[in-house]
Amino acid sequence: MSPSYQPIAFEDKLSRFTDQWAPRVIAEMNDNQFKLVKIEGEFVWHTHHDTDEAFIVLAGEMAIEFRDGQVTLKSGEMFVVPKGVEHRPYAALVCSVLVVEPRGVVNTGDVGGAMTADNDMWV
């Protein structure tokens, strides 16, 4: 019997959860993970000291604030936060984002706290 190769559909995966700031892994490429996350409101300032972090907006609009500026991302736009750069994601309205980063990265980076999500949750 041949294996069944199935596409990973963002809309389908996004329909399976509603909680915000709680990334869900949908795929891995080598040691990296592709994670869907729904965000709304203001996250915490944090830093990933050991890795870059890529944000791809799938629906809605978000900002990534830095201590000296910010970038606004709409659907079909991406940005890579360089490692070591303090940042704070923000979305006025709910926004769906594909995050790409190494396996094991915690969403709140170096600061922890109440918004820290479980790691390696798949959907």
Added chain:
Amino acid sequence: MSPSYQPIAFEDKLSRFTDQWAPRVIAEMNDNQFKLVKIEGEFVWHTHHDTDEAFIVLAGEMAIEFRDGQVTLKSGEMFVVPKGVEHRPYAALVCSVLVVEPRGVVNTGDVGGAMTADNDMWV
């Protein structure tokens, strides 16, 4: 003066080139690259022995053929070809794809030939 943080917009980047099967780097995350590529028709069978390769379809539809099956990807869908698995991308009509893979990966993998594109072309 504050730095200027600019989003990377897929549509804008795609508008800057027309050649097919010629990936353009738009961003890097650690040692990985995000590449836009326009494809149409049939590529060559090839294998990447040392790395997985992620395909995210941005517009249009493509198939990835395997020796024992295939997967069809539409806009908003992705698939990761595991390392060592022989595959052949195909698109009946022009299709825009975001490929994520480590820096230095050659599009034709182990086989080379006329469809081998220059590596590390940025747009």
